[in-house]
Every structure is written in structure tokens, then in C-alpha cells.
Amino acid sequence: MRKGIVAGLAVVLVFLFVSVACAANLVVWSSPDNADALHELAQNFMQKNPDVQIEITPLSWEVLYPRILQDLTSGAGSFDVTTWDLMTAGAIAPGMLDLEAFAKEHPELVDPNFDDEDFIPTAKYVYGYWKDKRIGYPFYGAAMFFFYRKDLFSDPALQAKFKAEYGRDLAVPKTWEEAKEVAKFFTKKFNPDSPTEYGIALMLPRTHTLFYMYLNFFGPYRRSPEGIAKFGKVDLDWGDYFTADGLPAFNSEEGVRALQDVIDLMQYAPDPLGSDYGETLEAFGKGMVAMVPQWTACLASWKESPLLQPFEEKVGVAVMPGGTPVSGGWGLGINAASKNKEVAFRFIQYATSKEGDKIQWLKYRIGPTRKSVVEDPEVLADSPWLKEAYVASLDGASHRPRIPEEPRLEDILVGTLSEVLLGQQPNSIETLNLVASEWKKILGK
Incomplete structure (x- = not known):
């Protein structure tokens, strides 16, 4: 009898040892705008896997990137899993786990329902790869969109007045030249009958925001047939600021024209050089402007704005004028030094699954990265604009460089762009050549 008890205790102890050995505590670092969605996805995963504990740690961008x-x-x-900004791909790639190689080594861990081909192609690459190494799965799809006051654009009196003045219908602008006319029309200084004080809200501070905002204007020139003939096809690692052979492309007539488009629009915007995300968000939410380029995260805030109710009738979403909005977004990857790679791999598959992608959009407005989610009837009933404006924006997006030197390049260009917008330097090829020269030194060219 005693031997049986001892043997039974031995089995229990072995079971407990195996359970403890199999348990895992995942440390997940995240940007704040990803953290809430990741927390819910982690809760879902832990319910199905009670032996796993997942800690989501939100870190501001200024802290997250250097810590990674x-x-x-x-x-x-120190971390097992992290969200990573698409711009950081080249810098972080050496230390991230190659997910394709890991999946081949551990086929038993691959979710048969993961459906890798379901990802939107652009999202699959820019949020997943650095050259041939797969360092993440697409988690947060993003490109800038053009938001506008749908009710004002459809107002019969405003339509008639616009047509009388400009000889065409009042419509959401498809080019920046059209945007200038519409912005002027909705600015009281130029049209006392305008229902808004300004036509457009622009965020052009001397920060990384200016670096990506300029691409909304340069992209249409860079990606035009003439731009492709002159600069070559866009390399998704080097981005639109470069030629196909890795030389600066913005120090050109096209770069000057893009910057002039920005300058021309500034007179129709409230404090464009002093505004960033929060200020432009507020300007649109309070009915001060008729149009604004912004990210999708703003939708949650605007849905609570009394002046924008009923929301579906007052807020429209379109592709950025010119058709090449700057991309943003995040991948989800695994630290190559993680001691919990197997569990981490299972978790990131779930977090970027069809189920996870749908939860993220419907509850947290984190842009989908999967074709099936964009086409999902429930998703389209909630956000009918996704099928056209969203996929077109991701597919046609312009990209910042993802090379390791990106932060240094950004600082130099932002400084000069800001000085031009302030009128401290001329908008000329010569001015942009000075930036290009500094970029070449950094890149050793």
C-alpha cells in the first residue's frame, strides 16, 4: 500500500514538473496604440492556453525603439515578442527570429488555418520582411487617408456656388491641385460663405511627422509614369525618397514641385507648422476644417464628437489626393534571443490570424492586414469604405526608407524642409541638393 502511495506521489511530482517546465511567461513589448488590442488577444490566447502567461508592456515610440x-x-x-514599426525593419532584422526558417524547423507549431496567402501583398512585405528574412507577421495595417466632411460636399448650395466659381462639381479632390481649389473654397478668408474657418488641417511640425507628410506630396510625382521613367521602380526597402539604384530622388524638379504643393496649401490651414496629430484631430472634430489627411486611429475620437453626428452622414474617407499616401503600420515579431520561441510563435500566429485581425479593426480601429477581413460582410457593414479606399491606399502607398540609417536621414531632411516652409531657405533644387549630399555621405555614396 505504501509503495503504491509513493509511486502515485512520484507520478504527480513528475506531472507537476512537466507542467512547470512547459509553462511560459511571455514578455510582449508594444507601442501604446497597439497595446489594448494585444491585451485582449493575449487574454483570448491565455484562456485557450492556461499554462501561458502573457505580459503586455506599452512603451512610447521614443522609448520602445531604442530599447528594442x-x-x-x-x-x-528581455522581451519575447514586440511590435515593430515598418521603418525599423533594417535596423532590427539582425536580432529578430527568422519566422520562415523557424516554421520549417517546427512544422508541428504551424497553425494549419493561418493562411499566409490571405495577407494583403504590400502589408505582407513591409510589415514582415527585411530583404529575404521574415522578421514578423503583419499586425497593424496603415496608410494615411483623406477625411472630409461628407455633409458639406453634398450640400446643394455649396455645390452650386463651387461650380459657379470653378466650373466643375464640388467633389473630393483626386489631385493636390484640386485640393488647393477646394481648400480655398472652404476657407473663410477667401470665401466668407464657407461653413468652416479653414479648408484643410495640415500637420507639418519639425518632427518625424514632417518626414512622412512630405511623402504624401512627393509620392505622386515619384510614382507617376514620368517619375518611374526618371528614377526607376520603387524599392520597398529604400522607399520613395530614393531612386531604384539607391540615390536620393527628392533633390529634383519633382521634389521642388511637391514642396510647393505643401506651401500653397498652408494658407488654407490653421497653424500648419505648429500642428501635429492632436491639433489636426481636434480641428476636424470641432468643425473648424472641411478636410484633413490623417491615420485611421482618429476615427474612434471623431465618433464621440457631437459636431460630427450622425457620424456616417458627416465623415467621409477617401484615398489621399495623388493616390500614393504614405504608409505606416507595425509588424509582430520574435526576439531571436527569446527562451520561449515555441509559445511566442504560436501567440503571434493567433494575434495576426483572421480572427485577431477582425477583432483589432472592429474594436480598436487597428487597420486590417488580411484580404478576407477587408471583404468580411460584418466589417464592410461597419466600415463600407474599407473595400475601396483602404486596399487601394495600401497597394499604392509611398514608403519611407526602412534602412538602418533612416533616423539620421530623417533628421537632416526634416530640418531643411522646415526651414523652407518657414521661408528661411528657398524652395529649390540647390537647397535639396545640400540634403542629398549629406544623405550620400551617411550612406557612403
């Missing part, structure tokens, strides 16, 4: 680099360089393995 520091950990990957040291090999400390």
Missing part, C-alpha cells in the same frame, strides 16, 4: 535595439544588440532576451 539595445536588447537585440546585447542578446539579453
